[in-house]
Amino acid sequence: MPAKAVNNVVVNDEKEKASIEQRSPAESFEARADDxxxxxxxxxxxxxxxxLVRLLDARLMPTIIIIFIMNYIDRVAITSAKLQGLTQDxxxxxxxxxxxxxxxxxxxxxxxxxxxxxxxxxxxxxxYIPCCVMVWGLVSALTxxxxxxxxxxxxxxxxxxxEAAFYPGAMYLLSRWYTRKELAxxxxxIYGGLxxxxxxxxxxxxxxxxxxxxxxxxAAWRWLFYIEGAITICVGLLAMLLLPDxxxxxxxxxxxxxxxxxxxxAEDAGEADEDGQHETAFSGFMMAIKDPKVPIxxxxxxxxxxxxxxxxxxPTIVDTMGxxxxxxxxxxxxxxxxxxxxxxxxxxxADRTGERFFHHCAPWWGVIVGYIIGVTTMTxxxxxxxxxxxxxxYAGFALTAVWVSNAIPRPPAKRSAAIGLVNGFGNIGNLxxxxxxxxxxxxxxxxxxxxxxxxxxxxxxxxLVIRFMLVAQNKQLAREEAxxxxxxxxxxxxxxxxxxxxxxxxxxxxxxxGIRYLY
Numbered sequence: 001m002p003a004k005a006v007n008n009v010v011v012n013d014e015k016e017k018a019s020i021e022q023r024s025p026a027e028s029f030e031a032r033a034d035d036x037x038x039x040x041x042x043x044x045x046x047x048x049x050x051x052l053v054r055l056l057d058a059r060l061m062p063t064i065i066i067i068f069i070m071n072y073i074d075r076v077a078i079t080s081a082k083l084q085g086l087t088q089d090x091x092x093x094x095x096x097x098x099x100x101x102x103x104x105x106x107x108x109x110x111x112x113x114x115x116x117x118x119x120x121x122x123x124x125x126x127x128y129i130p131c132c133v134m135v136w137g138l139v140s141a142l143t144x145x146x147x148x149x150x151x152x153x154x155x156x157x158x159x160x161x162x163e164a165a166f167y168p169g170a171m172y173l174l175s176r177w178y179t180r181k182e183l184a185x186x187x188x189x190i191y192g193g194l195x196x197x198x199x200x201x202x203x204x205x206x207x208x209x210x211x212x213x214x215x216x217x218x219a220a221w222r223w224l225f226y227i228e229g230a231i232t233i234c235v236g237l238l239a240m241l242l243l244p245d246x247x248x249x250x251x252x253x254x255x256x257x258x259x260x261x262x263x264x265x266a267e268d269a270g271e272a273d274e275d276g277q278h279e280t281a282f283s284g285f286m287m288a289i290k291d292p293k294v295p296i297x298x299x300x301x302x303x304x305x306x307x308x309x310x311x312x313x314x315p316t317i318v319d320t321m322g323x324x325x326x327x328x329x330x331x332x333x334x335x336x337x338x339x340x341x342x343x344x345x346x347x348x349x350a351d352r353t354g355e356r357f358f359h360h361c362a363p364w365w366g367v368i369v370g371y372i373i374g375v376t377t378m379t380x381x382x383x384x385x386x387x388x389x390x391x392x393x394y395a396g397f398a399l400t401a402v403w404v405s406n407a408i409p410r411p412p413a414k415r416s417a418a419i420g421l422v423n424g425f426g427n428i429g430n431l432x433x434x435x436x437x438x439x440x441x442x443x444x445x446x447x448x449x450x451x452x453x454x455x456x457x458x459x460x461x462x463x464l465v466i467r468f469m470l471v472a473q474n475k476q477l478a479r480e481e482a483x484x485x486x487x488x489x490x491x492x493x494x495x496x497x498x499x500x501x502x503x504x505x506x507x508x509x510x511x512x513x514g515i516r517y518l519y
Contacts (some may be wrong), residue, residue: 063242064071068193070232074140080205081221100189102434107160116420117167126243132162133236141229144222167424188347191398195340203331262354284413300462301426307455309433320443335391343395357467367393371449
């Protein structure tokens, strides 16, 4: 139901609306003033904000992390199933198996952009995201009933559509709740769910593949899809109860908490985190694609994911060390545990310092070192050390959507489109990478690693270009702030921020002079 303005107060809760409508104008104004005084009073503001962030951390973060764990477990289950006879049972050639890996991205990549545009326009993301989770869980379970190449190709195509809604959607949802200084660490914690999922996925797969073979006359790899898909559907149902909507309409927050959530984001950017009157999903898309930073981010993300595409073949690469299926899957766990720790530590330090470029690129340089080790030795110890360095490279990717959100903060329509564009186009790197780890190049995979080194080098150069652009934009902001106030849309957002915070227009303008892009 659309929000209703009552005495200049945006109201989304029906009980709150009825209560306000029964007041006289004087009583409504006094109640609003009392709420503002309680909210913004220095002696309570800091404690209230800490309580709000803790509440979000307790509900939003664990829910998204668990979904993310299931997201990647479902997506890469096929790599574990391959070790236990999937390709033999379905009579897949090496090229067909590679196509099965790659075809997911044919729907996953293009669907991310419209999905994020939809997410920015709907009012209840706590329904939209969980419904997508349940759909991909169902498709994942159905993968277990396939009996030929056509069937598994269809499943992989359809699982890409609902999965496309999740990661860029989750990062956009976080950007609607957390400030710039809070976002990197929490974004990385969520991405840590992906890294942990590689560890948990291998453990779960080892247990299922090792203990379910032949149960009820069903192959173990089919049980892997049935069980993981069923768990994902249950997680989706639970997420409907836990996920928030947006700061102005989340039902399990009090009116004062909703207002505080809006005020703190307005303070963080110097303007309200709301779309202007004439800003639509399409206009946000056009603003994003015309921003020169966005195409560079897109190519940079594509290049880094090409360099990180080993993730889709991680068990296969570890299998080159010559151990049994169970031991191979167990050996996959420690690199991803370390990668999760590195990811969280790197993002925490990025938030503390406000620096983005080196925190983004340094983990990639570790991947390059890992590839160099991989092409110079086939010893078990050397290859396994390389696995650790390669896995830790995802600590850099974890900051990509965060950096996009920092570099393209307003309006929300533009930010949501930018995140979808960057992550969507970036996953073309995974699509290409599906064909760069050719079975005929194993067990050394030297050609694959050379491609990875080149891709990481290009991503580093493009990240440096983005850094220079943001430095230049910060300097330009300092020169043009006074002129920007003559822009009606820009002025309106600052007026909205002033209204939310109970400040004068001049006070918000003065504070906004300290707002700059993070690089």
